Amino acid sequence: MMSATESNPLDAVRADLACPACGYNLRGLIGAVVDCPECGQACDITQLLTRSWDKPWFHAPNFNRVCLPPAWAALSAVALLVLVGPMMARRATLAIAMIAAGTLAVWGLLWVYAWFVFQDLRGVWVTAVAHLVIAAVTLGLVGCFVGFITTGVSVLQAEWGMALVGLAILAGSVLSLWAGHRGERVIARQCIKRYLDRRPTS
Ligand SMILES: [Zn+2]
Known part of the structure; x- marks a missing residue:
């Protein structure tokens, strides 16, 4: 929990x-x-602070706590892809089920923690937005890479149809990154509002 004396970028702007x-x-x-x-x-x-905020949105108070469930989901998805493949081959169904249940349980607890940070349902929907943000940013970054390579290779081979597809992928990816950034702003705004609501009377 944030203590009253802990220096916070928000307080400087405030x-x-x-x-x-x-x-x-x-x-x-x-x-x-x-x-x-x-x-x-x-x-x-809240509005004045959000407008004059000049740092990355994730510097907002508690922003990182809200991002724990989607970060956990993303990491366990990667870990499960690596682990479960070989386990499926050995038909270790019970072990797979236990790992999946444990992973889901931790994910659920992190949602509860996000609820606890906000002390109301805002914590839940802000966490849902955080999942979308991480998905949008990941998709955008991967898409930019794929779009860039596709366009470059197609132009070199004078395949203009594929070059257009590559450009479309690039445009979609930039849009996805932009949407992710907007989502970050939505989360930061709620984090700032929450912080102001509980500001100690000092
Ligand atoms: Zn006045």
């Missing part, structure tokens, strides 16, 4: 926030939405 209406410094005011003490303007601190 300390410089000013009221959009009158410029009054909103430092030290508690909550996700605050009324400006100077002019009374309702200031959505």
Whole structure:
């Protein structure tokens, strides 16, 4: 858990926030939405922070905790592909079932942990978004590589139809990376909001 004294990139940005209406410094005011003490303007601190955030989204508080379930899912998918193939050949069905059940159990516990971090259902849907983000980024990176190679080889061999396919793959992959980045922003926004909600009165 984040302690009150732990320095956090969010606090640095938070300390410089000013009221959009009158410029009054909103430092030290508690909550996700605050009324400006100077002019009374309702200031959505989450929105202001998300706008002036200049670091990678995953630096947002608790972002990495929300990414634990999809990271576990991705790693175990790779591990299972490597392990289960040879085990299938030896018909070790019980062992495979036990490994699968254990993997799923850990995955479930990590979801519960994400729920715990947020203390409400937000933790669950934000974790679902994190799965989509990791899938989109992985797909985008692999797709960029495949699209680039396909296009390059096709152009060299003057196969223009395949070159177009390669370009389409590239475009789709860039779109996938972009969607992943948007998803990261959605997660970071909820993490920031959660952090502001529970900000200690110091
Ligand atoms: Zn103001």
